[in-house]
Amino acid sequence: MDYFLIKGKSKLSGEVKISGSKNASLPMLCASILLKKPIKYKNLPNLSDIRFMLKILQGLGAKVVKKEPYIKIHFKELANNEASYDLVRKMRASFLVIGPLLARNKSAKVSLPGGCAIGARPVELHLKVLEAFGAKISVKDGYVYAKAKELNGTTFTFPFISVGATQTAIMTAVTAKGKTVLKNVSKEPETIALAKMLNKLGTKITGLKTDTITIDGVNINKLRPGLRSIKLPPDRIEAATFMIAASITNSKIKIKNIISKELEILISSLEQTGVKIKKAKDYLTIDATKLKEIKPFDIETSAYPGFPTDIQAQWMAYMARAKGSSRIEEKMFENRFMHVAELNRLGADIKVSGNLATINGVEKLTGAPVMATDLRASASLVIAALATNGTTRINRVYHIDRGYDLIDKKLKKLGVDIERKKEGKV
Numbered sequence: 001m002d003y004f005l006i007k008g009k010s011k012l013s014g015e016v017k018i019s020g021s022k023n024a025s026l027p028m029l030c031a032s033i034l035l036k037k038p039i040k041y042k043n044l045p046n047l048s049d050i051r052f053m054l055k056i057l058q059g060l061g062a063k064v065v066k067k068e069p070y071i072k073i074h075f076k077e078l079a080n081n082e083a084s085y086d087l088v089r090k091m092r093a094s095f096l097v098i099g100p101l102l103a104r105n106k107s108a109k110v111s112l113p114g115g116c117a118i119g120a121r122p123v124e125l126h127l128k129v130l131e132a133f134g135a136k137i138s139v140k141d142g143y144v145y146a147k148a149k150e151l152n153g154t155t156f157t158f159p160f161i162s163v164g165a166t167q168t169a170i171m172t173a174v175t176a177k178g179k180t181v182l183k184n185v186s187k188e189p190e191t192i193a194l195a196k197m198l199n200k201l202g203t204k205i206t207g208l209k210t211d212t213i214t215i216d217g218v219n220i221n222k223l224r225p226g227l228r229s230i231k232l233p234p235d236r237i238e239a240a241t242f243m244i245a246a247s248i249t250n251s252k253i254k255i256k257n258i259i260s261k262e263l264e265i266l267i268s269s270l271e272q273t274g275v276k277i278k279k280a281k282d283y284l285t286i287d288a289t290k291l292k293e294i295k296p297f298d299i300e301t302s303a304y305p306g307f308p309t310d311i312q313a314q315w316m317a318y319m320a321r322a323k324g325s326s327r328i329e330e331k332m333f334e335n336r337f338m339h340v341a342e343l344n345r346l347g348a349d350i351k352v353s354g355n356l357a358t359i360n361g362v363e364k365l366t367g368a369p370v371m372a373t374d375l376r377a378s379a380s381l382v383i384a385a386l387a388t389n390g391t392t393r394i395n396r397v398y399h400i401d402r403g404y405d406l407i408d409k410k411l412k413k414l415g416v417d418i419e420r421k422k423e424g425k426v
């Protein structure tokens with residue numbers, strides 16, 4: 001198992017280029033199941049989660065050809081309609097194959113994902129929406145069986161916003177018969193990217209970026225990949241992580257290949273703490289060189305355009321060094337404070353009560369061995385480690401490799417003293 005050794009009191013300088021978005025890539029790859037013709041993707045990030053999704057698609061019958069900078073996927077035939085427990089338990093997003101499998105094959109067998117480190121994360125909304133299209137759903141021995149003679153357009157109001165369930169609904173609706181109206185949908189940029197990709201293939205989705213989207217179903221045989229490739233949008237969570245890393249280390253860096261508009265809530269939150277940010281459409285310059293002390297700033301997580309739960313842990317690491325106390329309310333997941341104990345090992349003073357964390361800023365953090373518990377938790381440990389006095393060893397960095405493309409190499413290029421080492425080797 002790999003671990004990171006990070007020497008603290010780092011200063012970052014220079015430029016970093018953000019990779020393609022993991023959370024956009026995963027549903028966009030699943031959408032290839034709807035196509036009988038080959039489709040090319042460009043700018044897929046080099047991540048274990050992406051490699052894993054490609055394996056799942058291959059298991060379902062896709063021919064995957066990698067030819068830099070493209071990956072071509074061809075689903076001429078479906079080899080089977082099953083995503084096993086072994087696959088879905090390793091990555092929850094695998095469950096997203098259910099909608100397109102059902103649309104293409106009229107039946108699907110997909111393992112229930114089960115809980116994960118950040119909470120129970122049920123999928124009942126995905127199942128309810130599939131039923132609304134006319135699918136018969138049964139759950140047996142840990143598997144969801146979905147069957148439908150025909151999928152029919154429907155009107156469905158989500159009781160609360162779910163990114164994944166909205167994506168399942170979209171991928172099912174696009175080839176259902178008739179009109180679908182989906183209310184209280186996810187407006188996350190990754191959901192919009194999926195819908196835009198589908199529209200390029202010939203689907204009819206309107207109302208994007210609003211609470212209600214309307215979809216006029218088209219015949220699945222009429223879907224055609226365009227002549228050009230599908231380009232994955234940049235990863236806003238990766239960008240956010242570098243923005244916070246520069247802020248906590250009093251650094252100035254340029255972050256390229258981003259969509260600034262998607263980062264507005266973080267930009268304004270960082271500005272409230274005293275950081276100067278120069279904005280352009282596709283890059284940002286973060287300047288924290290004159291930041292004498294970090295002003296505490298409270299956040300609560302919510303659906304887009306609110307503060308993303310995927311940046312909560314990184315924000316907490318930042319607030320650990322603020323001058324004063326701040327609060328974080330985690331409103332999306334019930335158990336997303338696993339990083340607290342590890343941050344406290346680095347000298348932070350954070351207390352948790354239910355879904356509320358109170359962070360009393362400390363003057364210094366100190367290096368220590370810590371353990372990554374999930375993807376974004378590991379990013380928060382990297383951020384804290386950059387600001388410590390001493391060296392931090394972060395174990396189990398396979399979590400970070402799921403969602404950050406070459407993070408150690410990118411940090412090294414920015415001037416950070418970071419080494420990737422293998423357990424058992426000195």
Ligand code: UD1
Binds near residue numbers: 161165
């Ligand atoms: C996606 C993101 C994840 C991010 C999350 C919230 C991907 C691959 N993952 O996850 O990084 O943290 O959005 O922005 O894009 N819920 C139910 N029942 C359901 C579905 C969801 O109770 O059927 C709950 C979840 O447990 C959670 C909340 O709804 O508490 C939001 O989850 P959801 O938006 O569905 O997150 P994911 O799509 O799993």
